[in-house]
Amino acid sequence: MTDITTQFAQAQEDVKQLTERPGNLTLLRLYALFKQATEGDVHGDKPGFTDIVGKYKYDAWGALKGTTQDAAKQQYAELVESLKNGTAA
Structure with missing residues (x-):
C-alpha cells in the first residue's frame, strides 16, 4: 500500500474514535x-427533491469532481487529523 493509502485507512479508523461528533457540514465534507x-x-x-439528505450528499460529492482519488484521500486524512486535534473549523 502507498503511504497515502495507509494514512487514509488510519483516518477511517480514527474518525470512529472522535470524542465529539463533528457538525453536519463537516460530516458532509467527510x-x-x-x-x-x-x-x-x-x-x-x-436524488429528487424529496430526498434532501441524499441531494446534499450528491451535491457535496459532485463539488469534488475532477479531484484525484489520492488528493481526496490526503484531504480526508488531514480533515480527520484536524478534528482529532480540535483545530477543524
Missing part, C-alpha cells in the same frame, strides 16, 4: 471526500 477517494467522480442519478 462523506464527499470519502466517496471521491474510494469511487472517483460522482455517478448515478441525482
